Structures are given as C-alpha cells and as structure tokens.
Amino acid sequence: MPAAQVLVVDDEPDIRQLVQEILEDEGYAVRTAAHAEAARSAVAERVPDAILLDIWMPETDGVALLREWAEGPGLPCPVVMMSGHGTVETAVEATRLGAWDFIEKPIALAKLLITLQRALEAGALREANQALRAQILPELAPVGDSAPIRALREQLGRLARHEAPVLLRGEAGTRKESLARWLHQLGDRRDGPFVTVAAGAISEAQAASTLFGAEEGGVVSPGLLERAQGGSLFLDEVAALGPELQRRLCAALERRELLRVGGLKPVPLDVRVIAATAMDLEAERAAGRFLDELYFQIAVVPVEVPALRDCVEDIPELVSSIVEQLARQQLPPREFSTAALKRLARHDWPGNARELRNLVQRLLLLGEPGPVSLAEVESALGQRGAAAREPGEGFEVALDLPLREARERFERHYLLQQLQTVGGSVGKLAKLAGVERTHLYRKLKELGVDIRASREA
Structure with a gap:
C-alpha cells in the first residue's frame, strides 16, 4: 500500500x-x-x-x-x-x-x-x-427521455440547489423514495443523513417517541427527526400520520426545534423535509383528516411524479437499467426481444415502476438463457391478470355513478378479492397493493370491509 x-x-x-x-x-x-x-x-x-x-x-x-x-x-x-x-x-x-x-x-x-x-x-x-455516491446516483435518477421524465429530472435538479420543502405526489410504485434520495444526494446536505419516516408503519403507541425521541432517567433516545440532523427527512406517505403526530410535527417544523417525550429542553432542528404521498391531500384536508398547517409546510414545492403508463416510451431504457442493477446482485442478465418490449409498452402498469421491476426480476430468475421472448412476457402478465381475477367473478361499475362512489365501489371489490387471495392477511395485502398498513386499516374500515370474514372465507 x-x-x-x-x-x-x-x-x-x-x-x-x-x-x-x-x-x-x-x-x-x-x-x-x-x-x-x-x-x-x-x-x-x-x-x-x-x-x-x-x-x-x-x-x-x-x-x-x-x-x-x-x-x-x-x-x-x-x-x-x-x-x-x-x-x-x-x-x-x-x-x-x-x-x-x-x-x-x-x-x-x-x-x-x-x-x-x-x-x-x-x-x-x-x-x-x-x-x-457516484455509483448510486445513476440508479436513483429518473430513467428515460420522455417529456414527463425530462421535466421531472430538470425540476428536481433545480430544487436540489435549495432548501425548500418538497412534496412528491404520485401513484404507488413510482419510486418516490428513490427520487427523494436522488434529490438529497444532489444537494448540499449530501454528506448528512437521509432518514425515512414510514408514516404508516409507525406504531401508534410508540409514535411520538419514535419520531421525536424520548428522555427518561437521564437516558436520551434520539428519534427519527433528530437522527436526520444536518441531512434530509423523508416523510413517506405522510397522509398516514395520525392527528396528534401531525400537530406535533407541524409545531416542530414551524419552530425549527423538537421536544423529546419526557424532555424539558427543546432541541434545535436542522433538516430538509421531503414528503411523499399517493393520496389526494386536498381531499384529505377537506375531510379533516390532514392538518392544513402541516400541508402548507410540506407542500412549498409540489412535484408531480408521472405514472409509468404516461411515459411508456422509456420502458426499453428502464428494462435495461433494471437488468443491469439486478446483474450486480448476481442475477443472470438477459436481453429482451423487440416484441417483448413492445408488449411491455402496451401494458397498463397499475403498479408502475415497482411492478415493472418485479416482473423483470421474475423473468431473470425463472426464464431460460437467451433473450426474453414475447411468449414469456405474455405468460408473466397473464398470470398477474389471472391472479387479480381469481377468487371472484368480473366486476363492472355503472358509468352513471359519481366518481367518488364509483371509486369506492371498485376499491371495496378490489380489497375484498385481494384479501381472499392472501388469506385475510392485512400485512400481505399492504405489500400486494403497495399501501402503508396504517392507511390500509383506515381504508378497510371506511369501506366496511370485514377482515375476519375474509379470513374465514
């Protein structure tokens, strides 16, 4: 040496x-x-x-x-x-x-x-x-050359030079956490921590101490906010935060200081806030489920993250990037035939980039050596469609219904079918649907879905 x-x-x-x-x-x-x-x-x-x-x-x-x-x-x-x-x-x-x-x-x-x-x-x-960082940054960056992705890349690049709070809005599976990490790595706080608050995964009993930390008997346990000091705080699915946690977070961000549970002296707070949601926060505010003051603090710069169906021309580049990443994880690399890529571009991708990555991973793991064929893609997509339809009959919504009622009917039918598929496990359903568990429990209750009945069915 x-x-x-x-x-x-x-x-x-x-x-x-x-x-x-x-x-x-x-x-x-x-x-x-x-x-x-x-x-x-x-x-x-x-x-x-x-x-x-x-x-x-x-x-x-x-x-x-x-x-x-x-x-x-x-x-x-x-x-x-x-x-x-x-x-x-x-x-x-x-x-x-x-x-x-x-x-x-x-x-x-x-x-x-x-x-x-x-x-x-x-x-x-x-x-x-x-x-x-040089190795990770390309994996985090928005991949593609479609107009929506170019606009997203350019907007996040500009925002990286500033400290303003950012709200990433987009459907589940659109890689919002990766985009938040990319924004963090481009900015002046890149050497500081990047801490994720998975709002829906925080236990209600321990919510305050998990987020704000605790002091007891002279022993200090830093919370997630404190661990993000000097770096970025990513609030994933911020709409899943409970009312009390919203109020405490709002006060901490406004005063730029936090108070640990059981603590007497405030701790200065130096973090950049990047929030994300797949929900309509305007509707949540109107329903009284999301605090207006918190909304205005985190949504200083709202950024729309496009769904995959809106930039299907990027799929060949996305597939190539995913194959390259998975190859570094020791999966056998495979090329995709032109016919296979065209078929992927025609798919609706309700699960967005997450669904595409899972599909590519399955094809690399289970496929034979050689290019991925159209038949393999058809089979993989067909299995997903069949699984989604399996335990029940087809479903139709009357088009004369108001949008909200039609959406609720679909959501109820979808969640009932998927609950039966996963044997009534809300944890498995949350992963399958790409929804945080706390928000999912709330949604099931709103729609009147009986979890116990699904387990017994």
Missing part, C-alpha cells in the same frame, strides 16, 4: 524540517511549502492526502488560504491547522471553513500523529462516500 502523502506548509524552516523528519520516520511521504503560493503550486502538482497548515505566515496567512480553498473549488483534502499564537476566534473560524483539527505549537509528537491519522481516515472515508 503506497505511503500517505502529507503537505507541510509553514514559513519556519526548522519546523518544516522537524515535522518532515518525524512524519517520514512514521512512513509518510512528505512535501513542504514555505508560503501560500508554494502550497498552491504543490496542491496543483499533486493533491496530497492531508495538509498541515500554519496559521501565521507572511502575505497570505493560513486562514486566508483555507478560506480561498473553501470558497473556491473546496478543500482538496483534510486540513489540520498549526499555530503557536492561536486564539479561540481563529480556531472557530478555521473550523467553520472546514479545517479538520487544530494543533498548538510547540507540537506534541503524540498529538500530531493521532490527529494526522484521524484526518487521513476521514479523508479516506470521504473518498469512499464520493465513490459510492
């Missing part, structure tokens, strides 16, 4: 030589620079793995050089500041500009080596994260 490269920048020759000898004895490859201009040239020639930078230098001091890098292309690597005349204000300013640490002169050998080692480890971790 090659030795780590360290650049020592100090205007005092004795210190440069001493630090160089110490570090070379420890196995580091060391270059030195006597002033800011020499440091610029050394970095331009070869970016080091870490820089030891003196604060007090003639002409351009260390803090000014640090600011130049921070406000320009960014720090080239972890920078450790050195000074025999440091003040608290100087240390704070250097830290604000991104310096990794601060060492006082005369330099203690143990302190120097430990600080440098940690700085190098932080730099290696940053490079690994950047490489991982």
